[in-house]
Amino acid sequence: MAKKNSKLLLAVDVTMDEARMALAQRAGARWRAIWSEATPLESQGEKAVERKEALRAALVRAKERCGRTTPLVYAALPKDIVFMRMVDAPKVRRRRDLRGILQLRAAQEIPYFSEQDVHWDYEVLPGYESDAALRVVISAVRRDALERYLEDFAAVGLKPAVVDIRLLALTRWFLDQRRESEAKDLAIVDSGGSHTSILFVENGRIRHFGQAPISAGDIRRNASAAPYRFVLEFQTALDSFQESEGEGAAGLASPSEAIFCGRTDIPDLLGPMLEERIGTRARRLIDCVDVDGGAGLFGDESAPADCHILEGLFWRALSPNDAACTNFVRPVKGKSRLSRAFAWATNAWLLLGLALAMAAILFVGGRELSAYRQSELQRAYDEIKALAPDLARMEATLQTLNAYSKERFSWLEILAELDRIQPSGMELRALNMEKNGRGSLQGVQTAKSPIQIIENFNTQLNESPYFENAVLGTTRRGKDNASFSITFQLQKRP
Secondary structure, three states: OOOOOOOEEEEEEEOOOEEEEEEEEEEOOEEEEEEEEEEEOOOOOOOHHHHHHHHHHHHHHHHHHOOOOOOEEEEEEOHHHOEEEEEEEOOOOOHHHHHHHHHHHHHHHOOOOOOOOEEEEEEEOOOOOOOOOEEEEEEEEEHHHHHHHHHHHHHOOOOOOEEEEHHHHHHHHHHHHOOHHHOOOEEEEEEOOOOEEEEEEEOOEEEEEEEEOOOHHHHHHOOOOHHHHHHHHHHHHHHHHHHHHOOOOOOOOOOOEEEEOOOOOHHHHHHHHHHHHOOOEEEEHHHOOOHHHHOOOOOOOOOOOOOHHHHHHHHHHOOOOHHHOOOOOOOOOOOOHHHHHHHHHHHHHHHHHHHHHHHHHHHHHHHHHHHHHHHHHHHHHHHHHHOHHHHHHHHHHHHHHHHHHHHEOOHHHHHHHHHHHOOOOEEEEEEEEOOOOEEEEEEEEEOOOHHHHHHHHHHHHHHOOOEEEEEEEEEEEOOOEEEEEEEEEEOEOO
């Protein structure tokens, strides 16, 4: 990565439909652009692959322009993927102590805050030096979103030193370029691919961030209804700002101007109703300030369209204080004593809470387990008690079968023999055996000539080595079947 005093600075602004880049060379205390380019990009949907290839090709061209020199890379995230919140913070001397304090606020303000899931940073806003507290912007972006943004840079061997926020960098630069009398009460509007960001400025100071769920595409696709919807969203953001100031505070009544970023037709679509309903005049940013504010960054013909975000990044790079801008890839040099104390206290309370929770679980769980075991034992006893008559009958049957096994063939052998000689279509419905070796069976034979099949079965019983004296009893003929009963005597073992 290039150092802060690098002689080359590459500014990159990737939007929904374009990638704008400018390479500048340090000239004393200023930057002078030596190359710039705007590359059209496909949408993120079906042509995401083509978009990625075009963006990486543009980054390769920018890198080739640098030759052997590694440039300092400044990039800007769109506001619609960044969470931003303005808070007050106590005035402290050390930045690390301030970060430790703001880490607590970040955990309170940022939804589902976790340092494993988000990158966060802060920026102290100017204009509040005389106040009792600092005015700070806390910003956060999901790690997966930031990694997706950075993977195109990494693919071509570039590593941004600063990843700023598009709207914040632009507004800070814009307010610095305008005369103090012109930067009073206004709104900066940036319509992106999924949302429209609105930043309110009061008396030349950044006061509030708003976000409306209406994109530039929504506005252009429905030009008749979009102005009314935008005015409602604008008024909602303004009301939110006034509510955040609390009762008794002199909130921003209505900004005199709404400054729209980029070379866009959106002010023409929204301006009439915005001025009629709220009294705010819509203007394009390019009509409000000269290219690079007369600083000589771009020549007359080298400035790309919508270059103001790039100018904001160059303006950020001129700051002597590295902590003056938001940077989601800022290296953390170590925790302050306040941060370490907070981490130690947090871990101690977590361990204590975990120990108490485990003790409670063991105590309550032990009682519940004991009650559960007692309940299960009682249930098992009741089930066994209900089965007592059946168990007695089963025991008597087993004793009878054991008696057969001692003197005669085992009952398993008898059942196997019956299965062998049983004809097709015969269903045996009952089999009775007594201790003296007598037995009987009942069944039904289904066939066209069932009586003949039953008689043949009785003959096979007499021929079997397991049975003797088989006698066919009563038979009852049905339409296609006949029921029967047979008595027999079991053979003794040889």
